[in-house]
Amino acid sequence: MVRIDKKATRLYVLDTNVLIHDPTALYQFDEHEVVIPMTVLEELDKHKNGIREIARTARQVSRTLSDLTANVDIERIRNGIPIQRMAGPDGMLRLLCYRDLEPLDPLADTPDNRILAETCRLRDERVDASVILVTKDINLRVKAAALGVPVEDYLNDRVFDDSDAMIDGARVYPDAGHDGSGLWDSLKVDVRVERQDHRVIYRLAGDIPPEWHLGMLVSDSDNGASFEAIVRDVGPRHAHLELLTNYRHGASVWGVHAHDSRQNFTLNLLMDDDVDLVTIAGSAGTGKTFMTLAAAFQQTLDCKRFERIVFTRAPITMSEDIGFLPGTEEEKMSPWMGAFHDNMDNLLRDEEGGSSWDNGATRQLLGSRVQIRAPGFMRGRTLNDTFLIIDEAQNFTPKQLKSLVTRAGRNTKIVCLGNVGQIDTPYLTANTCGMAAVVQRFRDWPYAGHVTLKSVERSRLALAGEELL
Numbered sequence: 001m002v003r004i005d006k007k008a009t010r011l012y013v014l015d016t017n018v019l020i021h022d023p024t025a026l027y028q029f030d031e032h033e034v035v036i037p038m039t040v041l042e043e044l045d046k047h048k049n050g051i052r053e054i055a056r057t058a059r060q061v062s063r064t065l066s067d068l069t070a071n072v073d074i075e076r077i078r079n080g081i082p083i084q085r086m087a088g089p090d091g092m093l094r095l096l097c098y099r100d101l102e103p104l105d106p107l108a109d110t111p112d113n114r115i116l117a118e119t120c121r122l123r124d125e126r127v128d129a130s131v132i133l134v135t136k137d138i139n140l141r142v143k144a145a146a147l148g149v150p151v152e153d154y155l156n157d158r159v160f161d162d163s164d165a166m167i168d169g170a171r172v173y174p175d176a177g178h179d180g181s182g183l184w185d186s187l188k189v190d191v192r193v194e195r196q197d198h199r200v201i202y203r204l205a206g207d208i209p210p211e212w213h214l215g216m217l218v219s220d221s222d223n224g225a226s227f228e229a230i231v232r233d234v235g236p237r238h239a240h241l242e243l244l245t246n247y248r249h250g251a252s253v254w255g256v257h258a259h260d261s262r263q264n265f266t267l268n269l270l271m272d273d274d275v276d277l278v279t280i281a282g283s284a285g286t287g288k289t290f291m292t293l294a295a296a297f298q299q300t301l302d303c304k305r306f307e308r309i310v311f312t313r314a315p316i317t318m319s320e321d322i323g324f325l326p327g328t329e330e331e332k333m334s335p336w337m338g339a340f341h342d343n344m345d346n347l348l349r350d351e352e353g354g355s356s357w358d359n360g361a362t363r364q365l366l367g368s369r370v371q372i373r374a375p376g377f378m379r380g381r382t383l384n385d386t387f388l389i390i391d392e393a394q395n396f397t398p399k400q401l402k403s404l405v406t407r408a409g410r411n412t413k414i415v416c417l418g419n420v421g422q423i424d425t426p427y428l429t430a431n432t433c434g435m436a437a438v439v440q441r442f443r444d445w446p447y448a449g450h451v452t453l454k455s456v457e458r459s460r461l462a463l464a465g466e467e468l469l
Contacts, residue, residue, distance in 0.1 A: 011035050011126060013096070013119045015135035016043040016111075018154045023060045023429070025154065026068075031089040033080065033129075036065070037096040037118040039111050060429045067431065068093055096122060104147070112140050119149055166281065166420075166439040169451040170217035170262060171209070183220065183227070189239075200243035202229060208239045215275070215449035217244075217265040222454070225261040230268065230449070244268045254294035254302075254347060262453050263287060269449040270295035270415065273305070277405070279393075279416045279439050282453030288417045289391060290343045296387045296415075297347065300369055306387045306411070309370045311340055312378065312404070313391035314425075340372070340391070375404060384409040393418035393435040395425050401434030
């Protein structure tokens with residue numbers, strides 16, 4: 001294909017199939033300019049109707065473009081719309097519209113040929129920049145090569161993960177020592193350590209990093225950390241950190257130990273009486289449900305802090321629906337609770353490999369304390385003395401998740417579990433789902449905490465699947 005020496009300023013013209021292939025493609029071109037021709041917008045509009053995957057993706061791209069163009073004046077749209085990225089300099093989005101576009105002779109008037117014509121005209125207008133057409137269509141790449149248009153395949157297809165859609169909930173400083181001296185030296189702050197009611201408090205005075213927020217983990221390492229604390233109070237010139245309990249070796253939650261710093265932070269949030277709302281994100285197999293159930297059993301059956309555990313999730317299938325299910329509410333929800341029963345079996349497994357989950361007395365005890373409820377019947381309820389677990393929260397809309405969170409009554413703790421990379425409904429995206437909305441809205445609430453789980457012990461097949469697919 002036609003390639004040139006790329007100039008400092010680059011304009012990447014995206015074909016429709018690139019956006020359908022990867023709805024987050026707008027964010028994958030670093031600080032360069034991304035150009036969307038009007039022909040691409042028209043094709044997206046044609047594909048948006050229906051329940052097929054291509055329709056869902058087209059709607060997701062349209063919502064992303066709508067969010068980027070919201071509250072932007074006409075002058076900014078003409079000169080370019082900033083694309084804010086989590087790390088690195090912002091990119092730029094341009095919408096390309098030519099009212100007097102001339103077709104390329106002798107090519108027919110088709111969408112692909114119009115995109116070629118728009119790219120050629122943009123290349124002639126922007127001699128100061130490298131204009132590059134990006135498309136997954138092999139035939140279009142061949143046409144572009146014949147016309148001398150620089151063209152590339154789109155190879156940077158990456159799954160949208162939790163860190164792209166929401167805060168990470170943790171800040172790691174590898175240079176901090178056991179007493180935090182390395183951290184304090186790098187931050188240039190004064191530190192005073194106090195002990196209050198069996199708690200160790202670090203009081204910081206000085207310039208506090210602007211990214212710090214309430215309920216954030218501050219650690220010296222992701223694995224094998226010797227200093228781990230949670231931000232209890234923060235301002236531009238002060239911060240209070242509370243040292244976390246170490247659940248790696250001695251202490252445990254229902255026999256469960258943490259493997260790394262983020263899991264230890266998760267167990268601390270789940271066991272903290274002052275934290276009423278916990279949101280836990282992470283890919284499959286990171287231990288979200290396992291640790292949450294362990295904390296729920298510990299505080300309900302042992303500590304008697306709560307009277308019951310209520311487990312709910314959105315009944316949305318990953319593929320085709322199997323139809324109506326017979327039975328009571330709990331019987332209808334049973335097929336959706338595979339993750340619940342799998343983790344229950346692991347939590348109740350003894351040292352010899354057997355499980356007390358098969359014991360009738362155990363099932364009766366847990367059945368009296370654990371309730372499985374459908375979210376559709378939660379409207380109007382008030383949950384008192386309840387440990388509420390909302391699984392697969394990424395499949396709820398913000399309004400639906402708001403309805404569940406507002407069910408909290410006296411002495412109730414809510415835990416939302418999810419992964420924005422596993423959204424199964426065609427009407428939500430990583431940015432518009434309820435999970436992302438809850439994390440963002442409760443970011444600075446002193447009684448909420450969020451963490452994104454990452455490094456865990458996972459099977460080789462699971463890790464390979466996540467990397468390759």
